[in-house]
Amino acid sequence: MPTMNMLQAINNALDIAMAEDDKVLCFGEDVGVFGGVFRATSHLQEKYGRARCFNTPLVEQGIIGFANGLAAQGSVPVAEIQFADYIFPAFDQIVNETAKYRYRSGDLFNVGGLTIRTPYGGGIHGGLYHSQSPEAYFTHTPGLKVVVPRDPYQAKGLLLAAIRDPDPVIFFEPKRLYRASVGEVPEEDYQLPIGEAEIIKQGSDITLVGWGAQMEVIGKAVELAEEAGIACEVIDLRSLLPWDVETVADSVFKTGRLVVTHEAPLTGGFAGEIAAAIQERCFLYLESPIARVTGMDTPFPLALEKEYFPDHLKIFAAIQHSVNF
Amino acid sequence: MTQATYKPAFMTGDEFSIPTFSVLNHDGAIYPDAQSPDLPRDKARHIYHAMLATRILDERMMAAQRQGRLSFYMQCTGEEASVIGATAALDDADMIMAQYREQGALMYRGFSFDEFMNQLFGNQLDYGKGRQMPVHYGSRKLHYMTISSPLATQIPQAAGYAYGQKLAGEGHCTLTFFGEGAASEGDFHAALNMASVHEVPVIFFCRNNGYAISTPAVEQFAADGIAPRAFGYRMHVIRVDGNDVLAVYEATRRAREIAVKDNKPVLIEAMTYRLAAHSSSDDPSGYRSKDEEEIWRLKDPILRMRKWLEQQNWWSEEEETDTQESLRREVLDTMKRAEKRPSPELDTLITDVYAEVTPALQRQYDALKAHIRCYPDAYPKGAQALGLDGDQQHKTGEQ
Numbered sequence: 001m002p003t004m005n006m007l008q009a010i011n012n013a014l015d016i017a018m019a020e021d022d023k024v025l026c027f028g029e030d031v032g033v034f035g036g037v038f039r040a041t042s043h044l045q046e047k048y049g050r051a052r053c054f055n056t057p058l059v060e061q062g063i064i065g066f067a068n069g070l071a072a073q074g075s076v077p078v079a080e081i082q083f084a085d086y087i088f089p090a091f092d093q094i095v096n097e098t099a100k101y102r103y104r105s106g107d108l109f110n111v112g113g114l115t116i117r118t119p120y121g122g123g124i125h126g127g128l129y130h131s132q133s134p135e136a137y138f139t140h141t142p143g144l145k146v147v148v149p150r151d152p153y154q155a156k157g158l159l160l161a162a163i164r165d166p167d168p169v170i171f172f173e174p175k176r177l178y179r180a181s182v183g184e185v186p187e188e189d190y191q192l193p194i195g196e197a198e199i200i201k202q203g204s205d206i207t208l209v210g211w212g213a214q215m216e217v218i219g220k221a222v223e224l225a226e227e228a229g230i231a232c233e234v235i236d237l238r239s240l241l242p243w244d245v246e247t248v249a250d251s252v253f254k255t256g257r258l259v260v261t262h263e264a265p266l267t268g269g270f271a272g273e274i275a276a277a278i279q280e281r282c283f284l285y286l287e288s289p290i291a292r293v294t295g296m297d298t299p300f301p302l303a304l305e306k307e308y309f310p311d312h313l314k315i316f317a318a319i320q321h322s323v324n325f
Numbered sequence: 326m327t328q329a330t331y332k333p334a335f336m337t338g339d340e341f342s343i344p345t346f347s348v349l350n351h352d353g354a355i356y357p358d359a360q361s362p363d364l365p366r367d368k369a370r371h372i373y374h375a376m377l378a379t380r381i382l383d384e385r386m387m388a389a390q391r392q393g394r395l396s397f398y399m400q401c402t403g404e405e406a407s408v409i410g411a412t413a414a415l416d417d418a419d420m421i422m423a424q425y426r427e428q429g430a431l432m433y434r435g436f437s438f439d440e441f442m443n444q445l446f447g448n449q450l451d452y453g454k455g456r457q458m459p460v461h462y463g464s465r466k467l468h469y470m471t472i473s474s475p476l477a478t479q480i481p482q483a484a485g486y487a488y489g490q491k492l493a494g495e496g497h498c499t500l501t502f503f504g505e506g507a508a509s510e511g512d513f514h515a516a517l518n519m520a521s522v523h524e525v526p527v528i529f530f531c532r533n534n535g536y537a538i539s540t541p542a543v544e545q546f547a548a549d550g551i552a553p554r555a556f557g558y559r560m561h562v563i564r565v566d567g568n569d570v571l572a573v574y575e576a577t578r579r580a581r582e583i584a585v586k587d588n589k590p591v592l593i594e595a596m597t598y599r600l601a602a603h604s605s606s607d608d609p610s611g612y613r614s615k616d617e618e619e620i621w622r623l624k625d626p627i628l629r630m631r632k633w634l635e636q637q638n639w640w641s642e643e644e645e646t647d648t649q650e651s652l653r654r655e656v657l658d659t660m661k662r663a664e665k666r667p668s669p670e671l672d673t674l675i676t677d678v679y680a681e682v683t684p685a686l687q688r689q690y691d692a693l694k695a696h697i698r699c700y701p702d703a704y705p706k707g708a709q710a711l712g713l714d715g716d717q718q719h720k721t722g723e724q
Contacts, residue, residue, distance in 0.1 A: 025492075051492060057522055062515025065481025069499075070468065072422075072482065073489030089511070095483070096475045103677045105463045105471035106454040142678045166680035186500055195683070242683045 001184040006177050009152035009185045010040045010117075013159040014078060016189050018048050021076060023113070024054045024163065028063055028080030033059060033087070038119060038178055064090035064116065068097050071111035071311035073163035078163060084120035084172060085132045098168045114168040115159075118177035120148075121213050121263050122295075122309065125180030127302035133212075133295070138170050139241045145169040146210035146241040147194055150183045157192030158238065165194055169216065174213035181216070197244035206257040206319055209248055209274060212238040216260050220312035225319050232319070240270055247283045248274065257322045261310050263309035266294045288325035293316040301304065329582040343552045343564045347573040351624060353632025355571075356495055362575040366639050372413045372570060374633055375433040376405040376627050378652050380465040382428065382441060383601070385656045394664065396446055399426045400461045401570075403600030406626030407532050409592070411435050411500060414581060422479040422497040424532075425460055427502045438655055442663030453675070455669040477510035478501055480529065484590070488529035491588055498526040498584040506537025507596075508551045520590035521558040528580050529592045532567065533686070534599035537558040539612040544714040552594040560592055567597030568626040571633070598624070628720055640707030671710035 007023065018023045026041050031056040035042030045053040056063050060081055067079040069192040077245055081087045081178050087094070094116070102110035123130035138146050145167050149155035155173065162169035168201065174181075201217070202268045215236050222232045233251050258278055260271035278290060293310045302310050360639050364372075383400040390398040400410060408429035412421065412702045421430050428441070442453075447455030452463055453471060463471025470479065470486075483501030490497045493560060508531055517707050521529050531551045535542050542550075555562030560584050565576040573595055580591035598621040600611050609618075634640035674693070675686040682690075692710060701708035 024578075054523070057515075057518050059511075059515040059518060062519045063509055064483050065478065065512055066485035066488065066514060066519050069485025069487070070489045071423075073493075075489040075492070077485075092475060093478060093481070093512075097473060097478050100473070101471075103679070104457050104461070104473060106452045106456070106673075107677045108452055108465045110473055110680070145679075151362075207656050242685055245685070270644060276679035277423045 001070065001186055003182055003185055004152045004153050005182045005206065006149075006152045006200075007038055007040050009156040010173065011042055012042075012185070012187075013040060013163075013308050014044060015063040016162060017078070017163045018044060019078075020097055020189075022052075022144040023074065024052070024078065025070065025078040027056050028081070029058055029082045030055055031080050034082060038175065041080070053104050060086055060089040062095055062104045064093040064098065067114055067116070068093060068101070068111050070113040072101065072109050074113070076113040076163060078117060079113045081116060081118040084118040084134050085129045087118055087134060091137070093145070094138070094170070094247065098118055098139045100115050101143075103143060111168050113256060115162045116168070116170045117159075118170070118172060119178070120172040121174050121176055121270040122305060123176035123213065124301050125302065125303070126300075128299040130299035133172075133262060134263055135172055135240055136268055136270045139270055143168070144241060145194055145239065146172070146313050147239050148172045148174065148237050148240065150174070150212055150215040151177070152185045154192060154238065156185055157190050158194065161191040161194050162190065164191070169194070172212060174259045176213050177216065190264070192238070194239045195242045195244060195318060196239065197247040198236045198238055200236055201232065201234040203231035203255065205231045205255055206250040206259065206312055206322055207233045207235060207248065207255045208259050208261070208315070208319070209237060210261045211240060214263060216308065217310065217312050218261060218315060221319065222316035224312065224316040228261060228320070230319060241317065242279070243274070245277050245281070249278060252282045253285050258286075259291045259293060259322060260319045261293040261315055262296050265297045266292060267297050269294050288322045291322055292320045338548060338553060341553050341556060342549055343562070345564045345566050345721055346572050346576055348568040348575060349629055351629060353629055353636055354536070362571055362578065363599065364571065364574060365637055366637070368413065369634060369637070370639060371572075372409055372433065373630055374648065375409045375429060376570070377583050377648060379405050379409070379432045379631050380627055381652045382432070382656055383439070384578040385653065385660070386445060387601070388604060389660060395459055397459045398445075398583065398605040399603070400601035401426050401613045401710040403427050403621065403626070404534055404597050406570035406630065407573055407595040407597050407663050408502065408565040409713045410443060410570040411502075411577040411595075414574050414577035415500055416497065416581075418468055419497050419581070420468050420483075420490070421654065422486065422499060422501040423472060424476070424479065424503045424507060425472050428462065429691070430502070431462055431464065431467060431469055434464075434469065436462065436464055436467060436469075438659040439663065440464070442659045443666065446663045446666070448663055448666035449669050450666055451669065452630070454673040456673070459685045477512040478506035479503070480507070482514035483527050483529070484516045484523075484525050487520070487525045488523060491526050496585055498528060498581060500528040500530055502530050502532060505531055505533040505539060505551050506540065506545060507541060508554070509545060510538075517554070517558045517560060517590070517592070521560050523714075524588045524707060525590050526584040526588050528572050528577065528584055529590065530577070530593065531594045532597055533594050534567075534597050536599050536603065536609075536613070538607060539609075540594055550594055550596070552592065553591040560590055562592040562594070562595045562598060567595030568588075568629060570626060570630045597626075600625075618724065648692070668706045671707055
């Protein structure tokens with residue numbers, strides 16, 4: 001099995017999707033000859049031509065508006081927003097149009113073919129405008145699906161699933177891991193299910209839930225916890241909308257403790273949704289309050305990134321606090 | 326290659342003044358230098374019939390709204406020639422992505438009064454399943470994209486839709502309607518730029534009707550209307566008398582040729598006037614004079630076309646009276662039928678959010694049904710959908 005980094009896995013998924021179906025199109029800012037600022041679309045224009053893989057002007061609302069129209073027409077657009085920080089000019093097209101196309105027309109029209117790819121998250125010294133994790137804005141919008149892979153294998157399988165999914169999907173790519181995360185990825189076509197969490201590690205003392213780049217951070221915290229004799233159950237949510245509440249609840253029934261972590265700010269973050277849903281189901285099984293380890297309620301800083309970050313030590317501290325409650 | 330200059334000469338764009346293409350004068354005669362488009366008798370009559378039917382539908386439904394039978398309405402009044410003239414110049418399978426007051430396009434393409442009414446009353450037969458406000462029509466069969474309320478969002482979508490049509494190679498284009506107010510939105514710029522750069526067969530059709538709700542054109546843009554903006558995108562553009570159906574038809578017919586044969590976008594600015602209020606919630610007497618409206622009433626596009634048809638001996642006083650009468654009767658009959666049809670099924674609350682109902686939505690729906698069973702009197706439509714009739718409702722209510 002070949003080894004790929006996450007960008008190569010994403011590129012490979014796009015290549016497979018475009019080879020399989022003429023209706024799949026990739027476009028966005030600099031995605032053409034240049035292959036995208038991160039090179040996720042390398043060689044696709046060469047292979048599939050300028051009509052199917054092309055640069056757009058710098059206009060996010062135009063990219064998504066155009067993509068909505070294409071998807072309504074029956075094409076399968078994979079639109080790239082160069083940084084998730086810049087998805088907001090397209091917010092109206094995503095939230096009011098993409099998400100509601102099928103519902104408002106009584107299924108006369110839909111944009112199910114649409115996938116929006118966008119790199120998110122901190123850890124690259126990107127400061128406040130190249131580090132945001134805006135997933136919670138979109139999880140509040142019925143009609144969208146929100147998916148975040150944690151490594152190359154997941155990225156390929158989930159992206160192929162997203163492209164073929166009958167609903168529009170926003171695919172947040174953890175850019176800190178684009179080159180840092182390397183692993184074995186099958187060359188052939190495969191899909192991973194959207195809407196299902198994955199239990200990465202079984203454990204009896206506490207449940208840790210995260211997604212995307214935080215899974216690596218959770219991994220480091222788990223090492224510290226295990227050294228301290230705490231058995232952690234680790235769940236990668238993979239898909240935030242819809243999210244797999246059953247898998248998380250079943251785990252918390254067993255462990256009685258839950259830590260949720262994300263890079264986005266605390267207030268209104270998706271951890272709040274998870275905490276609410278789990279206390280509804282698991283109230284009598286909880287041994288300690290559900291803990292959230294997240295970014296601060298500030299914009300993402302530049303120089304003090306390390307201090308801001310929900311790192312392994314903060315997660316380990318939350319684990320200890322929960323276990324010793 | 327830009328030309329060098331050694332004097333700081335500023336330009337304002339005032340050097341570009343775009344003329345208005347006209348064919349038909351107010352008396353229904355062809356202007357001396359103009360040429361009548363090749364419009365066969367039957368097609369001309371079909372266009373006129375759609376204009377008349379739209380006007381009558383609008384009058385009746387506005388009255389129905391005032392009687393409280395309808396929550397909301399928007400009229401096409403004054404703009405029938407722009408909308409229907411443009412639609413008539415398209416192939417029936419070309420996509421139309423409209424803003425919200427272009428019911429004339431649907432009328433021309435054969436949307437029945439029943440179909441209009443079902444949407445207006447949001448009943449069980451509404452294609453949109455009673456989810457949107459009145460006038461948000463859509464028809465897959467008639468290639469008319471379902472209307473959405475946010476302004477101008479359809480414009481970049483039209484560019485994308487048309488790009489897909491170009492790749493499909495079936496020789497179709499997309500026409501998107503919008504008002505001059507919507508042309509202030511970022512979506513407008515995004516759409517024209519994308520379409521121009523990517524050589525997309527799309528027609529951007531601006532109905533410059535003078536008002537964005539209450540804001541007059543003079544407070545909306547400083548330049549000579551919307552048309553000159555095409556220069557910035559190196560786009561074909563024409564300005565047309567929007568109350569002159571023959572001019573609109575001919576301009577759009579030629580625009581379609583450019584779009585489909587050359588894969589180039591075209592901007593059309595139709596100079597017209599919104600004779601009616603913006604919507605049933607608006608009162609134009611608060612921001613414009615009766616005199617101004619009267620001037621435009623004299624330019625009524627329907628009257629102008631009727632005069633032309635009569636001069637061709639393609640229409641008569643008698644046909645006019647009979648047609649108006651039968652259209653009014655038909656509108657009233659279908660309205661009565663539509664009003665009586667039940668609401669959409671209860672499960673339309675959760676269907677079509679996703680291709681398949683998610684477990685979370687199913688849980689919420691089950692909880693709702695259980696709640697309705699406890700309080701059926703408070704949710705008459707829900708109770709009816711769950712088969713709890715009057716007696717049962719009472720019984721369940723007591724439990």
